Amino acid sequence: MNDAHSLRPSDIDLHQAVREAVAAALVAWSGRSADELGLGAHPELLAPGRPPRPEMGDLGISCFGLAKPLRRAPAEIAGELVGPVETEFARRAAAGTLPGLERAAAIGPYLNLSFRAGELAEWVTSRVACGSPPYGAPLPPTGRRILVEYSAPNTNKPLHLGHVRNNILGSSLCAILAAAGEEVIPVNLVNDRGVHIAKSMVAYRIWGQGATPESAGRKGDHFVGDFYVRFGRELKAQADALARERGLDPESLDEETRRAIEERTALMAETRRCLLSWEEGDAETIALWRRMNDWVYAGFDETYARLGCAFRKWYFESETYRLGKALVEEGLAGGLFRRDPDGSIWAPFEEGDRDGLKDKLLLRSDGTSVYITQDLGTTALKFDDFAMDRAIFVVASEQAHHFRLLFRLLERLGFPWARRCHHLAYGLVELPHGMGKLKSREGRAVDADDLLDELAALARRKAVDGGFATSAGVDLDALADAIGQGALKMYLLQVGAEKNIVFDPDATIEFEGDTGPAVQYSHARICSILRKALAEGRVALDELQTFPPPEPFAGLGTGSPVSASAGGPPPARAAAASASGGTDGAAGPAEAIRSAAGLRPGRAEARLLSDPHEKALCLELARFPGVTAAAAAQLNPAPLATYLLDLTKGYARFYHHCPVLRAESEERLRARLHLCLAVAATLRRGLGLLGIEAPDAM
RNA sequence: GCGCCUGUAGCUCAGUGGAUAGAGCGGCGGAUUUCUAAUCCGCGGGUCGCUGGUUCGAUUCCAGCCAGGCGCGCCA
Numbered sequence: 081m082n083d084a085h086s087l088r089p090s091d092i093d094l095h096q097a098v099r100e101a102v103a104a105a106l107v108a109w110s111g112r113s114a115d116e117l118g119l120g121a122h123p124e125l126l127a128p129g130r131p132p133r134p135e136m137g138d139l140g141i142s143c144f145g146l147a148k149p150l151r152r153a154p155a156e157i158a159g160e161l162v163g164p165v166e167t168e169f170a171r172r173a174a175a176g177t178l179p180g181l182e183r184a185a186a187i188g189p190y191l192n193l194s195f196r197a198g199e200l201a202e203w204v205t206s207r208v209a210c211g212s213p214p215y216g217a218p219l220p221p222t223g224r225r226i227l228v229e230y231s232a233p234n235t236n237k238p239l240h241l242g243h244v245r246n247n248i249l250g251s252s253l254c255a256i257l258a259a260a261g262e263e264v265i266p267v268n269l270v271n272d273r274g275v276h277i278a279k280s281m282v283a284y285r286i287w288g289q290g291a292t293p294e295s296a297g298r299k300g301d302h303f304v305g306d307f308y309v310r311f312g313r314e315l316k317a318q319a320d321a322l323a324r325e326r327g328l329d330p331e332s333l334d335e336e337t338r339r340a341i342e343e344r345t346a347l348m349a350e351t352r353r354c355l356l357s358w359e360e361g362d363a364e365t366i367a368l369w370r371r372m373n374d375w376v377y378a379g380f381d382e383t384y385a386r387l388g389c390a391f392r393k394w395y396f397e398s399e400t401y402r403l404g405k406a407l408v409e410e411g412l413a414g415g416l417f418r419r420d421p422d423g424s425i426w427a428p429f430e431e432g433d434r435d436g437l438k439d440k441l442l443l444r445s446d447g448t449s450v451y452i453t454q455d456l457g458t459t460a461l462k463f464d465d466f467a468m469d470r471a472i473f474v475v476a477s478e479q480a481h482h483f484r485l486l487f488r489l490l491e492r493l494g495f496p497w498a499r500r501c502h503h504l505a506y507g508l509v510e511l512p513h514g515m516g517k518l519k520s521r522e523g524r525a526v527d528a529d530d531l532l533d534e535l536a537a538l539a540r541r542k543a544v545d546g547g548f549a550t551s552a553g554v555d556l557d558a559l560a561d562a563i564g565q566g567a568l569k570m571y572l573l574q575v576g577a578e579k580n581i582v583f584d585p586d587a588t589i590e591f592e593g594d595t596g597p598a599v600q601y602s603h604a605r606i607c608s609i610l611r612k613a614l615a616e617g618r619v620a621l622d623e624l625q626t627f628p629p630p631e632p633f634a635g636l637g638t639g640s641p642v643s644a645s646a647g648g649p650p651p652a653r654a655a656a657a658s659a660s661g662g663t664d665g666a667a668g669p670a671e672a673i674r675s676a677a678g679l680r681p682g683r684a685e686a687r688l689l690s691d692p693h694e695k696a697l698c699l700e701l702a703r704f705p706g707v708t709a710a711a712a713a714q715l716n717p718a719p720l721a722t723y724l725l726d727l728t729k730g731y732a733r734f735y736h737h738c739p740v741l742r743a744e745s746e747e748r749l750r751a752r753l754h755l756c757l758a759v760a761a762t763l764r765r766g767l768g769l770l771g772i773e774a775p776d777a778m
Numbered sequence: 779g780c781g782c783c784u785g786u787a788g789c790u791c792a793g794u795g796g797a798u799a800g801a802g803c804g805g806c807g808g809a810u811u812u813c814u815a816a817u818c819c820g821c822g823g824g825u826c827g828c829u830g831g832u833u834c835g836a837u838u839c840c841a842g843c844c845a846g847g848c849g850c851g852c853c854a
Contacts, residue, residue, distance in 0.1 A: 442852095477848065480848080546814095563816090595802085602817090739813065
């Protein structure tokens, strides 16, 4: 607890430490308080940036913002600040809280700082491994609790590409927030009732002939999805026939007419009967519904485990769809809503509402609820369950309007937490060439499992063709899946959530350049170097500093309600991370690489790191705490994804210019090993926050 | 008609109220037969959609316009 309070970001974050030091120097020099200078209100005023050319300095501070409070020209301020900054940095370097300065210089209105390379390397690498906390490990608890709802599948069909983006975004966000010290509660809200489920059930009754996923040898969610697709096909046939009976051309019906005709088919009549008997609690119908949903959950379980998604709690629409009615009645009684002559209840919005909202139906004339009614109730239920400080809904941007309405209505109903709700919208995943968006109803969706399989197969082929992963004991299947997912996740997370993505299933995903596998590859090569160093006795195992390994955020939960209630064995692929590369036993060097990420802190060898590539790499490492903090603050994994690609490029340059095992001296070898380990640890932890595995060998 | 999102290199995308706007892919030319070449180095490539405003300074903020996407009272 005390540690949590005494820890400041500047203890591990170089940029923060620099900002604080410059602020102190500025206060001392100007004789004004930080508040007078506007630093309290705008701490980013002194945020260090990167000068355009490396020879100008490692970090630069723009003095434009100081011109006004100091009533001096920016270039003058920069010039006069050089001395005080040097003094302050010298003091802090002596205390070990900052690396020493090699040079401080004003270039125009910029105050540019260069560190002594060795001290920078020592400062950064020791904090990566042994900072409190080390890079990527969870920061001390903020005391805040954040609920993140994501995935939200339907139980009539398997997950598709749209869910993949949602799941990857949602699970990564959970990991990033947890690393920032937030208590994260990942939840799933399953749409397990309604017409679409009834359609699958009707189709199964007619054509299923008592088959099961086991008897059919089909994954449960696909098994059920097949019946949903079959229903759609048969429905179209029946509707076409009906249309022809009436002398209409089935191919040229407008949507409204088609729907009207579909409603008159025998299949839809059966579907309505099914829905009704479900609502009445008919035992046979409920039993079938349970059975089919359990099949689906078993299938989801596998896919979630494979993707690394887990939930602390599952909400089911079958249990929550009646909620919200009472809130609407309450609002009506309180005069917030109005009842129309037909009995329907509405939330009125003024003409010219600030969000452009129009009157919204809350209860139909027959008293049944609509989508938003149940969401009102479900959201209230979530706050009752967890009393969280924030609720984040990871849902496609198509529903932005729905969530604006939802939050406004909750606010109107007087819930103080309504303002703490946030819709994290993400763009569509579109197919190229006007193939349209990925809706399963159109039967053209890219299936999630197929996609993962295809990527794994592609990665496997590349590994085999390229002569990779040849060492004995490598689980090629697990490795290929880790790489395929690495490619997919980095591809999706690199792009801002708000943007639509064009996804070409044929082109799939690249493995070279700015890609996940490139990052994984760098990590694997570092592991390889360390393995060799250990094997050759260049460095001893007891020189490794161990601390709890940086596991990806596990979500504190279970894969699915099925395994939750059954308390079953962990999903088959849950151990993929540890199966994906190590060639040694648990106590061997590979295990040390996994669990240990750095040499002991403060080793003098780090001071030998003076090559420009080494320095550049250290500067890149130093950005990590700030980047993860920004990702958490913005609820956006993208900055972290691009950072890891940058770090990878920095490492690759170092790798090609600075031999490690063939360094000119043993001291230098150790120093470079130290740096490599710091990079590997940072890559590993960063990848973990994106839900990407870091195999030890590729 | 209204609301929200997007518009940056041939393509896919980063980025920022400030220094000469970056990366990957694609193209071209290179790298002591490697600590794993899924790598590295070099070259070429830009009216940051258009117009105006705020500012010492705008690709970034504001307004209008253009183009594309998504949505807008009984689907979820």
